[in-house]
Amino acid sequence: MTAGPKRRTTVFPNIPYDAKFERLYLAFIAGLTGLGLDPRCVLEIPPQARAWNRLDRIVRLLRSREASIHDLSRVELSRKPPRCPRFNMPFELGLAVGLSLSSSTHRWFVFEAQAHRLQKSLSDLNGFDPFVHEGTPESVMRALTNAFVANGSLPAVDDLMELYRAVRKVALAMKRRDGTKALFGARHFRELVVASREIAARCFHHA
Amino acid sequence: MAHPKPFLIETSPPSTEETARLLGVSAAELRRIRKLVDAVTKKNGEHRVRGTPTPQSRSAGRKRGLRA
Numbered sequence A: 001m002t003a004g005p006k007r008r009t010t011v012f013p014n015i016p017y018d019a020k021f022e023r024l025y026l027a028f029i030a031g032l033t034g035l036g037l038d039p040r041c042v043l044e045i046p047p048q049a050r051a052w053n054r055l056d057r058i059v060r061l062l063r064s065r066e067a068s069i070h071d072l073s074r075v076e077l078s079r080k081p082p083r084c085p086r087f088n089m090p091f092e093l094g095l096a097v098g099l100s101l102s103s104s105t106h107r108w109f110v111f112e113a114q115a116h117r118l119q120k121s122l123s124d125l126n127g128f129d130p131f132v133h134e135g136t137p138e139s140v141m142r143a144l145t146n147a148f149v150a151n152g153s154l155p156a157v158d159d160l161m162e163l164y165r166a167v168r169k170v171a172l173a174m175k176r177r178d179g180t181k182a183l184f185g186a187r188h189f190r191e192l193v194v195a196s197r198e199i200a201a202r203c204f205h206h207a
Numbered sequence B: 001m002a003h004p005k006p007f008l009i010e011t012s013p014p015s016t017e018e019t020a021r022l023l024g025v026s027a028a029e030l031r032r033i034r035k036l037v038d039a040v041t042k043k044n045g046e047h048r049v050r051g052t053p054t055p056q057s058r059s060a061g062r063k064r065g066l067r068a
Helices: A019-034 A051-063 A088-103 A117-121 A137-145 A157-178 A186-203 B016-022 B027-043 B055-067
Strands: A009-014 A037-039 A066-073 A106-110
Touching: A009 A019, A009 A088, A019 A137, A019 A186, A051 A088, A066 A186, A088 A106, A088 A186, A106 A117, A106 A137, A117 A186, A137 A157, A157 A186, A157 B027, A186 B016, A186 B027, B016 B027
Parallel strands: A009 A037, A009 A066, A066 A106
Antiparallel strands: none
């Protein structure tokens, strides 16, 4: 199931896109770009896209990525009524699993904030150990460096944390520039990925 | 339970220009992003050489040492 070394690896991070998750959103962007991966995500799909078109684009996005990361840490009920859990991420994980079973080239990784909770929330995956990030950027970096390895050297967790701190500063500057509190639109996602790649290139002497 | 097999990746990452192209970022946008990165990173001095401990990593190391 492991793909061979490639010049570019694109990854689909299937993670919550909201203020509560912002630190980890930035950590995933910094971690993935720091490891030399190209994150592409559902934010690139316009929210006004028609239902079937949206689903079709999610499948296409997944199919064109070598790997996907599915963060299932958001299992609680929403605050606003009607209170319900969010099923988007488990649903997209199901699409990725189906894709990997049919194509055998797609790899999927499950991330969780708490150890052993997945056994309760999604027992169909018993036997598959999730990467537990404990809700902290440092644990996200640790998990990413366990999920993605290379024959040569890759940035260490400390390096990725340094990159994360720089990306946070860029994110703050973007918020000030645009007078916004949220960075979960397609444009901001693209800008953050490119900024993170640029900082990584300068910090890690990759350029 | 066992962790899934790690994904083997290439150690030479794409350039900023390649990433920008992939995401549909124009040359003008890329210039703006670089300016933003310059502004943020210059405030904090030059980029450190990889492997040189930052104050944060030193502090983390000390904390780890204390816990050990």
